[in-house]
Amino acid sequence: MNPNRKTHGVLSMMLIWWWLTAVVVADPQINLLNSGCSQYNVSNESTFYASLNATFSDLTAQLNNTNTRFATAQQVTGSAYAMVQCRNYLSTADCLACFTAAIAQIRNCSAANGARVIYDGCFLRYESSSFYDQTTQPGNKGVCENQTASQTPAFSTVVKELLADLQVATPRINGFFGASKKEVVGDDGNTTVYAVAQCAETVSENGCQDCLTVASTNAELCLPGRVGRAIDAGCFLRYSDTPFFADNQTTDISPFLGNGSSSKKKTIIGGVVGGVVGAILIIAFFVWFTILRRRKPVIRGDILGATELRGPVNYKYKDLKSATKNFSEENKLGEGGFGDVYKGTLKNGKIVAVKKLAIGQSSRAKADFESEVKLISNVHHRNMIRLLGCCTKGPELLLVYEYMANSSLDKFLFGERRGSLNWKQRYDIIFGTARGLAYLHEEFHVCIIHRDIKTGNILLDDDFQAKIADFGLARLLPEDQSHLSTRFAGTLGYTAPEYAIHGQLSVKVDIYSFGVVVLEIICGRKSNEVTNDPDGEYLLERAWKLYENDKHEELVDETLDPNEYTAEEVKRIIEIALLCVQSSPGVRPSMSEVVVLLKSKGPLERQPPSKPAYVDSEKKVRGDRSTSTASSTSNATASISQPTGR
Ligand SMILES: *[C@@H]1O[C@H](CO)[C@@H](O)[C@H](O)[C@H]1NC(C)=O
Ligand SMILES: *[C@@H]1O[C@H](CO)[C@@H](O)[C@H](O)[C@H]1NC(C)=O
Ligand SMILES: *[C@@H]1O[C@H](CO)[C@@H](O)[C@H](O)[C@H]1NC(C)=O
Ligand SMILES: *[C@@H]1O[C@H](CO)[C@@H](O)[C@H](O)[C@H]1NC(C)=O
Ligand SMILES: *[C@@H]1O[C@H](CO)[C@@H](O)[C@H](O)[C@H]1NC(C)=O
Ligand SMILES: *[C@@H]1O[C@H](CO)[C@@H](O)[C@H](O)[C@H]1NC(C)=O
Ligand SMILES: *[C@@H]1O[C@H](CO)[C@@H](O)[C@H](O)[C@H]1NC(C)=O
Ligand SMILES: *[C@@H]1O[C@H](CO)[C@@H](O)[C@H](O)[C@H]1NC(C)=O
Ligand SMILES: *[C@@H]1O[C@H](CO)[C@@H](O)[C@H](O)[C@H]1NC(C)=O
Numbered sequence: 001m002n003p004n005r006k007t008h009g010v011l012s013m014m015l016i017w018w019w020l021t022a023v024v025v026a027d028p029q030i031n032l033l034n035s036g037c038s039q040y041n042v043s044n045e046s047t048f049y050a051s052l053n054a055t056f057s058d059l060t061a062q063l064n065n066t067n068t069r070f071a072t073a074q075q076v077t078g079s080a081y082a083m084v085q086c087r088n089y090l091s092t093a094d095c096l097a098c099f100t101a102a103i104a105q106i107r108n109c110s111a112a113n114g115a116r117v118i119y120d121g122c123f124l125r126y127e128s129s130s131f132y133d134q135t136t137q138p139g140n141k142g143v144c145e146n147q148t149a150s151q152t153p154a155f156s157t158v159v160k161e162l163l164a165d166l167q168v169a170t171p172r173i174n175g176f177f178g179a180s181k182k183e184v185v186g187d188d189g190n191t192t193v194y195a196v197a198q199c200a201e202t203v204s205e206n207g208c209q210d211c212l213t214v215a216s217t218n219a220e221l222c223l224p225g226r227v228g229r230a231i232d233a234g235c236f237l238r239y240s241d242t243p244f245f246a247d248n249q250t251t252d253i254s255p256f257l258g259n260g261s262s263s264k265k266k267t268i269i270g271g272v273v274g275g276v277v278g279a280i281l282i283i284a285f286f287v288w289f290t291i292l293r294r295r296k297p298v299i300r301g302d303i304l305g306a307t308e309l310r311g312p313v314n315y316k317y318k319d320l321k322s323a324t325k326n327f328s329e330e331n332k333l334g335e336g337g338f339g340d341v342y343k344g345t346l347k348n349g350k351i352v353a354v355k356k357l358a359i360g361q362s363s364r365a366k367a368d369f370e371s372e373v374k375l376i377s378n379v380h381h382r383n384m385i386r387l388l389g390c391c392t393k394g395p396e397l398l399l400v401y402e403y404m405a406n407s408s409l410d411k412f413l414f415g416e417r418r419g420s421l422n423w424k425q426r427y428d429i430i431f432g433t434a435r436g437l438a439y440l441h442e443e444f445h446v447c448i449i450h451r452d453i454k455t456g457n458i459l460l461d462d463d464f465q466a467k468i469a470d471f472g473l474a475r476l477l478p479e480d481q482s483h484l485s486t487r488f489a490g491t492l493g494y495t496a497p498e499y500a501i502h503g504q505l506s507v508k509v510d511i512y513s514f515g516v517v518v519l520e521i522i523c524g525r526k527s528n529e530v531t532n533d534p535d536g537e538y539l540l541e542r543a544w545k546l547y548e549n550d551k552h553e554e555l556v557d558e559t560l561d562p563n564e565y566t567a568e569e570v571k572r573i574i575e576i577a578l579l580c581v582q583s584s585p586g587v588r589p590s591m592s593e594v595v596v597l598l599k600s601k602g603p604l605e606r607q608p609p610s611k612p613a614y615v616d617s618e619k620k621v622r623g624d625r626s627t628s629t630a631s632s633t634s635n636a637t638a639s640i641s642q643p644t645g646r
Pocket of ligand 2: 043044045046047
């Protein structure tokens with residue numbers, strides 16, 4: 001025996017071993033599985049690129065940490081929400097390498113307002129609105145590899161068991177990541193199946209479960225292929241017969257399988273009726289292949305949660321006409337500033353609200369309409385009504401919205417259902433409205449000023465969550481109509497003085513109206529009606545007076561149960577409302593500040609509110625209300641501050 005040879009053999013074996021390990025360990029796994037760009041571009045590219053760069057550096061910094069494989073980031077301005085996730089088995093260096101590749105790839109989307117890249121090793125996504133809680137979305141699918149290189153039926157059985165176990169265990173594991181392997185015992189040698197499952201860390205346990213349930217089904221479609229994966233907005237699944245993670249990265253999933261571990265039972269049953277199962281499996285594969293082949297052309301669109309990829313739906317006029325029974329009176333839900341709204345039942349049974357717009361039909365109006373619809377159909381926020389689509393062909397311009405069974409807030413405050421909202425519901429509505437407006441002003445990629453915030457434009461869903469309606473429409477009006485018109489932009493009683501008088505438009509106009517709405521919600525009183533007592537005060541005036549005299553508790557709606565709220569809460573909310581209705585737009589807080597203030601506990605750490613614009617004790621104009629507007633006072637602020645009887 002030549003000792004040299006032996007050494008050589010050992011050395012080469014070591015080399016091979018090292019190489020194998022190295023391949024597994026130092027590989028960022030930049031194998032592109034899926035990518036996509038939104039079809040909509042941002043409106044201001046320079047701010048967008050700057051904010052995207054800042055977001056990416058933020059994410060890089062977070063990932064440059066041994067224990068971090070998941071990060072989200074968003075900029076206060078510029079609106080890019082981003083999420084990155086590496087498979088936990090990647091080293092920090094590999095994770096950063098994968099992320100760097102993802103950044104290079106995603107920049108291919110230029111200024112698209114949303115994009116995603118999914119690699120084996122990591123994924124990166126950004127959108128103009130938050131998507132962190134998305135789990136399973138249209139576009140979810142399996143990504144298979146070389147299905148001609150198929151494995152045995154026993155392999156398929158084991159893959160299914162392994163995926164089933166991961167599906168149960170992963171949502172229960174802290175960090176939502178599971179990596180496991182399983183032996184397939186075969187006549188001519190054993191093989192091992194390796195699999196990982198992972199969810200975005202921002203989803204809930206149930207969300208992770210839902211997503212992985214869909215993902216398992218999708219990945220199993222790759223069987224009997226050697227390699228299969230499933231991609232979705234909130235989770236990822238991969239199996240393979242070759243190792244793609246290091247042995248020491250395996251997770252012990254057994255403690256998370258709980259009582260009804262299906263795999264053990266399955267193995268026993270599998271052993272007993274293995275032959276039968278095998279035969280059934282083979283038949284099943286044939287059936288499945290046939291179904292898959294046939295289904296291919298109608299496979300779901302490539303959406304994967306990037307909802308921006310979906311444009312607004314163009315509805316047919318005749319469909320909407322029949323859905324609303326020819327816009328019949330009985331289907332009419334209400335009359336808004338921009339036109340009447342009808343309840344419609346589409347052919348598929350879905351109930352929608354159809355708005356018939358009362359604006360011009362010129363070709364310019366139509367073009368504006370289409371671009372505006374495109375914009376506002378991208379407004380996705382839980383406190384904003386979803387615009388589903390529109391109809392431009394036909395005698396009218398129509399907008400189709402999601403339907404809210406509970407109708408609008410004014411009905412609950414002043415109308416037929418007065419007194420049915422408790423304190424917590426009212427607080428949630430205030431908070432939801434504030435969040436929706438903060439999104440519209442500061443987070444959506446275009447700053448949208450609503451201009452007509454009022455209780456009639458705040459709809460309530462089944463859970464009494466606020467949904468703001470009618471946003472974006474004021475932009476359709478010709479400039480000369482966009483202020484000083486009670487019919488369109490702004491409703492008296494809610495309109496900020498600087499806008500009503502000078503047409504000075506800014507987000508602070510909405511903030512003023514929001515303050516008025518908050519007072520109405522707390523007091524259960526309309527802002528444009530005077531009290532019955534001899535003083536005859538308007539809501540704002542009364543609120544200020546009571547606040548100044550520290551008697552704000554008298555403001556609270558008498559239908560509310562006094563045990564539901566504390567004096568401190570009442571004071572804080574009234575103070576926030578009064579901050580919003582201050583006369584100088586500059587000192588009103590921004591909507592995101594309002595959200596923070598609402599969340600805070602205890603007394604506000606802020607300059608107390610100053611007097612609202614019109615409260616002018618020297619110059620009471622209500623003596624002769626019918627003619628007060630222009631003539632009875634030289635103080636324009638005072639005169640415009642209150643609506644005259646309508
Ligand atoms: C978006 O911007 C890219 C490049 O800046 C351009 O090629 C593309 O046409 C734009 N898309 C739309 C819908 O404006
Ligand atoms: C984009 O935003 C920046 C900063 O707000 C501003 O200076 C610039 O004029 C804007 N560009 C366009 C095209 O609106
Ligand atoms: C963003 O980063 C890219 C690549 O590093 C660079 O080319 C680009 O100029 C940056 N853009 C801005 C606005 O900072
Ligand atoms: C990660 O952190 C280390 C030290 O903390 C630093 O040297 C390195 O440049 C960082 N890498 C990246 C990509 O930021
Ligand atoms: C997209 O990005 C990759 C990676 O940077 C690059 O190689 C590729 O050419 C780009 N593709 C397109 C269509 O721009
Ligand atoms: C697929 O697998 C077959 C059989 O193992 C092999 O001959 C073929 O080269 C593979 N194709 C690819 C693209 O890997
Ligand atoms: C395959 O696995 C079984 C059970 O784990 C074991 O008994 C057997 O020796 C293995 N066969 C080979 C060829 O490794
Ligand atoms: C896992 O094993 C590799 C070598 O195979 C080693 O470099 C690494 O440090 C190990 N990781 C842990 C967490 O033990
Ligand atoms: C677990 O199994 C035991 C006995 O099999 C049973 O008594 C117990 O209720 C089970 N627990 C759950 C949570 O299913």
